[in-house]
Amino acid sequence: MSQITVDGLTKEYGDTVALDDVSFEIDSGEFVVVLGVSGSGKSTLLRCINGLTAPTDGTVAIDGDRITSPRDDVAMIFQRHNIIGQMSAYSNALTGSLSRNGFVRSLLRLQNRDEKLRALEALETVGLLDEAQQKARQMSGGQQQRVGIARALVQQPNVLLADEPVASLDPGSAQQVMNYLRAAATDRGLTGMVSLHQVNLARKFGQRFIGLHDGTKVFDGYRDELTIDAIDEIYGDIDTEGMVVVADDDGSSAVDNQGAV
Numbered sequence: 001m002s003q004i005t006v007d008g009l010t011k012e013y014g015d016t017v018a019l020d021d022v023s024f025e026i027d028s029g030e031f032v033v034v035l036g037v038s039g040s041g042k043s044t045l046l047r048c049i050n051g052l053t054a055p056t057d058g059t060v061a062i063d064g065d066r067i068t069s070p071r072d073d074v075a076m077i078f079q080r081h082n083i084i085g086q087m088s089a090y091s092n093a094l095t096g097s098l099s100r101n102g103f104v105r106s107l108l109r110l111q112n113r114d115e116k117l118r119a120l121e122a123l124e125t126v127g128l129l130d131e132a133q134q135k136a137r138q139m140s141g142g143q144q145q146r147v148g149i150a151r152a153l154v155q156q157p158n159v160l161l162a163d164e165p166v167a168s169l170d171p172g173s174a175q176q177v178m179n180y181l182r183a184a185a186t187d188r189g190l191t192g193m194v195s196l197h198q199v200n201l202a203r204k205f206g207q208r209f210i211g212l213h214d215g216t217k218v219f220d221g222y223r224d225e226l227t228i229d230a231i232d233e234i235y236g237d238i239d240t241e242g243m244v245v246v247a248d249d250d251g252s253s254a255v256d257n258q259g260a261v
């Protein structure tokens with residue numbers, strides 16, 4: 001488990017301020033959903049935390065160590081599955097040991113017994129053990145994304161980041177993938193950060209929420225604090241009329257999207 005500290009994070013691309021002085025701390029084992037419209041800075045935030053993008057100003061630290069480049073213990077799942085279609089689910093999962101092993105060794109499947117077991121365990125975690133030998137290109141988008149999660153787990157991360165992992169999926173598959181992602185993080189005690197643009201999915205799976213608007217952090221709170229007003233602030237001029245307050249199973253009020261998952 002790892003703690004993430006983001007302090008005064010700013011990222012500028014020319015005249016565009018993608019992130020503007022964003023600060024927060026995430027405790028070990030928390031599962032945080034980053035919300036915001038397209039262009040609000042979600043990807044940039046996750047990429048800075050993963051060390052894929054260098055901040056213009058401010059710092060990201062994991063367990064007190066400043067992040068300046070990608071690390072093995074921080075895994076990232078992308079919107080596009082980035083998996084190799086002609087390889088089996090198992091072989092794709094096994095490439096999660098790539099950063100520890102080197103690409104060629106990984107592709108030649110020179111992994112040791114433990115790594116192979118880890119790949120099978122990871123496929124089991126995402127409900128794909130029976131499909132281990134199936135070619136990835138023959139799998140549905142949701143299954144492919146689950147292979148992507150398995151591959152991230154094989155990396156043995158302490159932090160699991162996911163950038164819009166269900167954006168290209170139908171609502172049913174999106175919910176299923178989020179179920180597996182959340183369960184994997186919880187069962188393995190990982191610190192999770194997932195960017196989503198669907199509020200209903202975010203509410204269902206998030207524990208804590210960080211809202212970005214034009215690169216600025218406009219919300220940081222828990223489910224019961226994610227009110228219509230908070231959503232209006234995150235989504236700005238977007239029409240939130242379709243969002244209604246409904247009762248959760250425990251009777252607490254919640255915001256949901258009519259007709260959504």
Ligand SMILES: Nc1ncnc2c1ncn2[C@@H]1O[C@H](COP(=O)(O)OP(=O)(O)OP(=O)(O)O)[C@@H](O)[C@H]1O
Binds near residue numbers: 013017039043044045
């Ligand atoms: N490599 C880049 N070069 C120039 N501008 C960029 C680059 N990456 C992001 N931006 C700009 O930074 C801002 C934030 O982009 P970012 O991708 O972080 O937002 P986002 O909330 O993840 O959006 P989306 O949901 O569409 O992926 C946008 O205005 C975007 O155009």
